[in-house]
Amino acid sequence: MAENTISTPTFKKTENMEKVWEKPSILFDVPNHYCPGCGHSVAHRLIMEVVEELGITDRTIGIAPVGCSVLAYNYLNVDMQEAAHGRATACATGIKRIFNDKILFTYQGDGDLAAIGTAETIHTVNRGENIVIIFVNNGIYGMTGGQMAPTTLEGAKTSTSPEGRNLDLMGHPLKIANMLAILEGAYYVTRQSVHTAKAVRKTKKALMNAFKYQIEGKGGTSFVEIVSNCPSGWKMTPIQSNEWMADNMFDFYELGDIKTPPKEGK
Amino acid sequence: MSKKLLMKGNEAIAEAAIRAGVQGYYGYPITPQSELLEYMSSELPKRGGAFVQAESEVAAINMVYGASGAGARTMTSTSGPGFSLMQEAISYIACAELPCFLVNVMRGGPGLGTIQPSQGDYFQAVKGGGHGDYKMIVLAPNSVQEMADFTYLGFDLADKYRTPTMILTDGALGQMMESVQFPEYNLDEHLVDKPWATTGRENGRKQNVITSLHLQSEQMEQINLKLQKKYREIEKNEVRYETIETEDADFLIVAFGLSSRVCHKALELAREEGLKVGLLRPITLYPYPYDILNKLADQVKGMLVVEMNAGQMLEDVKLAVNGKVSVDFYGRMGGMIPQPDAILSKIRELYSAHTKTKMEV
Numbered sequence: 001m002a003e004n005t006i007s008t009p010t011f012k013k014t015e016n017m018e019k020v021w022e023k024p025s026i027l028f029d030v031p032n033h034y035c036p037g038c039g040h041s042v043a044h045r046l047i048m049e050v051v052e053e054l055g056i057t058d059r060t061i062g063i064a065p066v067g068c069s070v071l072a073y074n075y076l077n078v079d080m081q082e083a084a085h086g087r088a089t090a091c092a093t094g095i096k097r098i099f100n101d102k103i104l105f106t107y108q109g110d111g112d113l114a115a116i117g118t119a120e121t122i123h124t125v126n127r128g129e130n131i132v133i134i135f136v137n138n139g140i141y142g143m144t145g146g147q148m149a150p151t152t153l154e155g156a157k158t159s160t161s162p163e164g165r166n167l168d169l170m171g172h173p174l175k176i177a178n179m180l181a182i183l184e185g186a187y188y189v190t191r192q193s194v195h196t197a198k199a200v201r202k203t204k205k206a207l208m209n210a211f212k213y214q215i216e217g218k219g220g221t222s223f224v225e226i227v228s229n230c231p232s233g234w235k236m237t238p239i240q241s242n243e244w245m246a247d248n249m250f251d252f253y254e255l256g257d258i259k260t261p262p263k264e265g266k
Numbered sequence: 267m268s269k270k271l272l273m274k275g276n277e278a279i280a281e282a283a284i285r286a287g288v289q290g291y292y293g294y295p296i297t298p299q300s301e302l303l304e305y306m307s308s309e310l311p312k313r314g315g316a317f318v319q320a321e322s323e324v325a326a327i328n329m330v331y332g333a334s335g336a337g338a339r340t341m342t343s344t345s346g347p348g349f350s351l352m353q354e355a356i357s358y359i360a361c362a363e364l365p366c367f368l369v370n371v372m373r374g375g376p377g378l379g380t381i382q383p384s385q386g387d388y389f390q391a392v393k394g395g396g397h398g399d400y401k402m403i404v405l406a407p408n409s410v411q412e413m414a415d416f417t418y419l420g421f422d423l424a425d426k427y428r429t430p431t432m433i434l435t436d437g438a439l440g441q442m443m444e445s446v447q448f449p450e451y452n453l454d455e456h457l458v459d460k461p462w463a464t465t466g467r468e469n470g471r472k473q474n475v476i477t478s479l480h481l482q483s484e485q486m487e488q489i490n491l492k493l494q495k496k497y498r499e500i501e502k503n504e505v506r507y508e509t510i511e512t513e514d515a516d517f518l519i520v521a522f523g524l525s526s527r528v529c530h531k532a533l534e535l536a537r538e539e540g541l542k543v544g545l546l547r548p549i550t551l552y553p554y555p556y557d558i559l560n561k562l563a564d565q566v567k568g569m570l571v572v573e574m575n576a577g578q579m580l581e582d583v584k585l586a587v588n589g590k591v592s593v594d595f596y597g598r599m600g601g602m603i604p605q606p607d608a609i610l611s612k613i614r615e616l617y618s619a620h621t622k623t624k625m626e627v
Contacts, residue, residue, distance in 0.1 A: 057470075059465075064477075073475045079466055080473070080475050080476070081331070082362075082476065084355055087325070090324075090328035090329050093332065094340070097318055099336055122321075
């Protein structure tokens with residue numbers, strides 16, 4: 001038995017067949033540590049597709065958070081820094097202010113971005129730092145074993161809200177994207193998901209917009225929230241978790257653009 | 267060498283940093299270092315660098331982490347309460363081996379304390395104020411000229427060893443004005459290649475990653491061993507100190523930074539009375555000049571450590587001396603500065619006690 005039993009399936013090349021899809025070359029061809037059915041791997045792939053298609057691999061720097069995606073640099077084959085918990089956008093700011101020609105993105109979860117890193121998140125966007133913030137919101141602390149997150153829905157049971165999130169005691173789930181959208185420095189704020197093929201396509205378009213805005217250097221921060229599932233943390237199968245997400249999360253975290261750039265010429 | 271200028275210590279650091287090629291300064295207002303932040307805000311953008319007033323010291327030091335990881339010469343400055351907030355990131359910076367330059371213009375603590383000068387952050391700076399086993403090179407100037415000189419040195423040592431370096435000074439040195447001359451500094455001769463920096467995968471080179479995460483214990487131990495090896499190297503090469511009238515001394519004062527200047531005055535007064543007193547001033551607080559102190563312990567009959575705290579460097583002096591002579595302490599806290607006559611009284615008292623004891627033996 002080979003040491004590594006998980007491998008990318010290979011298909012026989014057949015004549016007269018058109019290649020319609022392949023993994024981006026800048027996604028490392030390794031098994032990832034994410035749980036089966038988790039949205040992180042799809043989000044990772046989309047970012048690398050966008051970076052590759054825009055031809056910016058040689059000047060892109062990513063910032064990984066603390067959380068499930070702490071090891072994102074093992075999958076994303078671009079230069080990356082691993083930031084302290086919540087501080088990814090501060091790191092990105094530090095780099096972008098000196099190296100304005102570099103393309104910066106942060107990749108952060110809800111605990112990282114909307115709890116411990118709230119101050120950095122708000123002030124980075126308020127300064128209108130010309131970076132892309134990618135926010136994966138699965139309503140839970142996945143890495144540490146399923147504790148309540150700032151984004152956990154009312155009544156949701158987690159390991160630190162065993163009777164369900166009680167709004168009187170534990171506060172309300174935080175719609176941080178909506179909060180950020182009111183800031184002058186926010187240029188583009190959108191909320192997407194990756195649970196269906198259609199949603200994946202829309203998320204890719206949103207990421208493409210966000211990176212393009214940064215390349216064009218148009219005034220402000222682009223913020224792409226991806227509402228995602230956490231089968232392990234939610235204690236559901238991947239399919240159940242996606243269904244639960246569609247039935248429960250999207251009512252509160254409405255999908256779609258929250259703030260779009262002003263139309264040209266206006 | 268520039269012409270002589272009259273400057274505050276905080277401003278001299280800022281000016282020296284710009285001349286030493288700082289590309290990004292990130293800071294947050296706190297007394298008594300705000301002149302440094304203000305100087306940077308007006309000067310650095312004009313001279314090609316980036317200035318950001320961060321939302322907190324936490325954000326400021328993480329901006330330093332990012333910029334340093336991307337290969338820039340970068341710095342921040344603060345005072346005690348802000349330095350406390352930075353400790354987490356400094357630990358990350360040390361582990362990720364990022365060169366950067368920090369300044370702590372100390373004020374009286376603990377807590378919010380006072381804005382008056384102090385040396386109460388010695389332990390925090392020298393012993394590693396954050397989590398885990400790490401060190402950073404700590405320089406302790408005692409004049410505005412040295413504030414400038416050690417800024418250049420701080421940047422160079424940071425690059426040389428891929429480590430955070432810092433100036434540990436106090437509100438009096440930060441705010442007092444003295445003449446200062448900025449040495450010639452050809453930046454190109456001082457900049458080093460940083461092939462490890464995250465600059466984007468230029469020309470398709472392999473991915474660079476800046477991280478302090480190594481989940482396998484075996485690997486994390488290797489990282490620690492590498493850091494420790496570097497610290498031994500620093501301890502071998504970078505110890506700096508000044509000795510004043512130690513040649514014939516049979517009693518030694520040990521003091522750093524501002525208190526060393528007060529002690530110098532006390533030494534002169536003691537010498538006028540015929541007391542053979544010397545002064546050892548550690549310039550690097552890490553690496554600490556243990557060897558010279560141990561050597562002097564064979565020569566003198568007693569030592570007096572003078573600090574603006576409750577006795578922090580005192581522990582390092584005792585470690586160095588290792589029981590060979592008695593080590594006494596005189597300190598003021600809470601923003602109070604020791605006065606020469608008070609130190610002189612202490613010297614007189616100890617001098618006769620120790621020299622007499624030795625003679626009886």
